[in-house]
Amino acid sequence: xxxxxxxxxxxxxxxxxxxxxxxxxxxxxxxxxxxxxxxxxxxxxxxxxxxxxxxxxxxxxxxxxxxxxxxxxxxxxxxxxxxxxxxxxxxxxxxxxxxxxxxxxxxxxxxxxxxxxxxxxxxxxxxxxxxxxxxxxxxxxxxxxxxxxxxxxxxxxxxxxxxxxxxxxxxxxxxxxxxxxxxxxxxxxxxxxxxxxxxxxxxxxxxxxxxxxxxxxxxxxxxxxxxxxxxxxxxxxxxxxxxxxxxxxxxxxxxxxxxxxxxxxxxxxxxxxxxxxxxxxxxxxxxxxxxxxxxxxxxxxxxxxxxxxxxxxxxxxxxxxxxxxxxxxxxxxxxxxxxxxxxxxxxxxxxxxxxxxxxxxxxxxxxxxxxxxxxxxxxxxxxxxxxxxxxxxxxxxxxxxxxxx
Amino acid sequence: xxxxxxxxxxxxxxxxxxxxxxxxxxxxxxxxxxxxxxxxxxxxxxxxxxxxxxxxxxxxxxxxxxxxxxxxxxxxxxxxxxxxxxxxxxxxxxxxxxxxxxxxxxxxxxxxxxxxxxxxxxxxxxxxxxxxxxxxxxxxxxxxxxxxxxxxxxxxxxxxxxxxxxxxxxxxxxxxxxxxxxxxxxxxxxxxxxxxxxxxxxxxxxxxxxxxxxxxxxxxxxxxxxxxxxxxxxxx
Numbered sequence: 001x002x003x004x005x006x007x008x009x010x011x012x013x014x015x016x017x018x019x020x021x022x023x024x025x026x027x028x029x030x031x032x033x034x035x036x037x038x039x040x041x042x043x044x045x046x047x048x049x050x051x052x053x054x055x056x057x058x059x060x061x062x063x064x065x066x067x068x069x070x071x072x073x074x075x076x077x078x079x080x081x082x083x084x085x086x087x088x089x090x091x092x093x094x095x096x097x098x099x100x101x102x103x104x105x106x107x108x109x110x111x112x113x114x115x116x117x118x119x120x121x122x123x124x125x126x127x128x129x130x131x132x133x134x135x136x137x138x139x140x141x142x143x144x145x146x147x148x149x150x151x152x153x154x155x156x157x158x159x160x161x162x163x164x165x166x167x168x169x170x171x172x173x174x175x176x177x178x179x180x181x182x183x184x185x186x187x188x189x190x191x192x193x194x195x196x197x198x199x200x201x202x203x204x205x206x207x208x209x210x211x212x213x214x215x216x217x218x219x220x221x222x223x224x225x226x227x228x229x230x231x232x233x234x235x236x237x238x239x240x241x242x243x244x245x246x247x248x249x250x251x252x253x254x255x256x257x258x259x260x261x262x263x264x265x266x267x268x269x270x271x272x273x274x275x276x277x278x279x280x281x282x283x284x285x286x287x288x289x290x291x292x293x294x295x296x297x298x299x300x301x302x303x304x305x306x307x308x309x310x311x312x313x314x315x316x317x318x319x320x321x322x323x324x325x326x327x328x329x330x331x332x333x334x335x336x337x338x339x340x341x342x343x344x345x346x347x348x349x350x351x352x353x354x355x356x357x358x359x360x361x362x363x364x365x366x367x368x369x370x371x372x373x374x375x376x377x378x379x380x381x382x383x384x385x386x387x388x389x390x391x392x393x394x395x396x397x398x399x400x401x402x403x404x405x
Numbered sequence: 406x407x408x409x410x411x412x413x414x415x416x417x418x419x420x421x422x423x424x425x426x427x428x429x430x431x432x433x434x435x436x437x438x439x440x441x442x443x444x445x446x447x448x449x450x451x452x453x454x455x456x457x458x459x460x461x462x463x464x465x466x467x468x469x470x471x472x473x474x475x476x477x478x479x480x481x482x483x484x485x486x487x488x489x490x491x492x493x494x495x496x497x498x499x500x501x502x503x504x505x506x507x508x509x510x511x512x513x514x515x516x517x518x519x520x521x522x523x524x525x526x527x528x529x530x531x532x533x534x535x536x537x538x539x540x541x542x543x544x545x546x547x548x549x550x551x552x553x554x555x556x557x558x559x560x561x562x563x564x565x566x567x568x569x570x571x572x573x574x575x576x577x578x579x580x581x582x583x584x585x586x587x588x589x590x591x592x593x594x595x596x597x598x599x600x601x602x603x604x605x606x607x608x609x610x611x612x613x614x615x616x617x618x619x620x621x622x623x624x625x626x627x628x629x630x631x632x633x634x635x636x637x638x639x640x641x
Contacts, residue, residue: 315494318486320484320486322480322483323479323480
């Protein structure tokens with residue numbers, strides 16, 4: 001018995017009862033389609049989170065004050081109020097090989113008022129010019145903070161687009177004056193829209209020169225964090241290690257009791273990816289249930305078919321078919337059903353995920369791996385749920401099968 | 406050549422043991438046309454199943470072409486059926502939606518014959534069964550009973566078997582179409598020298614064969630040449 005014979009037999013058998021075959025396939029279509037759609041929504045969401053994390057700056061290491069405790073991850077003990085990071089630490093980092101930019105930052109929330117009478121409570125970040133390179137920000141209007149501003153403790157501010165809109169509405173805010181903590185600042189630029197990245201929204205911030213922030217606004221030499229941009233992704237582990245050693249030396253502490261911690265982008269990404277992966281698995285599991293129901297539909301149909309075609313099986317055996325020919329034929333029918341269901345299901349899942357992303361605005365991505373997974377699962381379902389009916393057909397006694405009414 | 410030596414078949418049904426065949430012995434030579442006749446319950450169907458290698462005897466020896474097949478496995482029996490036996494059933498047992506040609510090529514599919522060769526052999530078998538060529542590509546469920554049985558005969562012939570085994574081949578047909586089928590057997594016997602074993606309960610049908618083995622209650626009660634053989638075309 002050749003492969004094309006098997007195909008022809010299968011085609012003939014399935015097309016003999018198109019409605020029944022169609023409904024059975026539909027069960028698999030819905031199962032596979034929902035698995036593909038759900039996984040694509042999950043993967044899309046995790047892709048979106050990943051790209052917005054990476055949007056915060058590429059190859060980023062963040063040095064934070066406070067203590068890291070072994071086994072409990074990073075515990076920020078009064079982060080913000082901890083003052084273990086100071087401006088001098090920046091210089092200790094600058095010589096490490098592989099570092100592209102170092103951006104010391106100091107952030108605090110202040111009440112900001114404009115001459116229009118609008119006011120807002122927002123995060124004010126004391127920054128240096130390299131901040132723009134490290135965090136991937138750029139001015140849409142005007143300019144970002146310059147070296148001269150930092151040196152001269154200039155009372156200038158760069159607004160995030162959200163803050164600019166809150167304070168000045170549609171009007172151009174460059175050149176206007178705002179009051180941060182009752183001190184006048186001149187607006188020299190407005191940043192490009194960037195979009196929120198989880199808990200931190202770079203659009204809802206105001207930037208002032210670091211020196212101005214430390215000396216005039218906060219009256220403290222401390223830093224709330226140091227962002228380090230690493231030249232290449234491969235160098236991140238080495239740079240992280242070198243930076244840890246350099247800072248520990250600068251602070252005269254040993255590594256176990258460091259009064260700072262360095263978190264890499266990969267760490268943050270890893271945690272969030274774990275969350276979205278769990279979410280994806282959950283969605284896929286729900287969809288998987290419908291796949292199992294579809295598989296039971298296949299088994300149901302195949303058992304009915306075997307009973308209906310008992311005499312045909314008897315005849316085939318009488319003219320020389322062996323048990324394995326019979327079981328192969330029925331298994332092929334079950335696999336063909338699930339395979340067709342799989343193909344249509346992948347298309348359906350792809351259509352659903354496209355519709356979801358265009359109407360609901362949730363990013364989705366149908367990955368090759370989820371398509372392959374769906375095919376693998378549908379083939380496996382065909383084999384698992386087709387095996388029992390096929391065995392039953394093959395084990396029929398030809399004499400009894402021929403007599404069956 | 407078929408040889409049955411003291412064939413016994415018993416069925417176990419719970420505690421009750423039924424002896425269907427009680428020691429049957431006979432020989433059928435190549436090229437013979439034999440009818441096995443008996444009323445229902447006589448054991449003729451069981452005997453046919455054993456001769457057709459669908460079943461194995463409980464005791465005794467069955468030799469087909471000098472080969473003892475009474476102890477073979479299911480797969481080995483399937484091979485023997487494929488190579489040496491052609492079945493014709495009372496209920497035709499054709500695949501209803503498949504064409505005539507496809508029905509006839511079915512045994513060759515399991516025999517692993519190459520596709521081109523199958524069609525060739527099927528045409529030959531259909532011609533042998535006197536099946537009109539214009540219906541070769543019709544679905545078998547569009548045919549009349551007599552036509553269907555001739556497709557079944559062609560299917561039985563297609564693997565060029567040593568033995569054609571017909572189980573009540575006229576049972577579902579009226580007398581006239583039944584005669585056409587019997588004529589087909591007689592021609593195959595005469596022209597191609599086929600060995601044909603016909604199982605029937607009707608003496609009228611049995612008289613179309615050369616020799617009749619009558620069985621009753623699991624024993625042979627008579628084994629004789631047909632003295633006044635019925636010939637459809639009267640030429641023998």
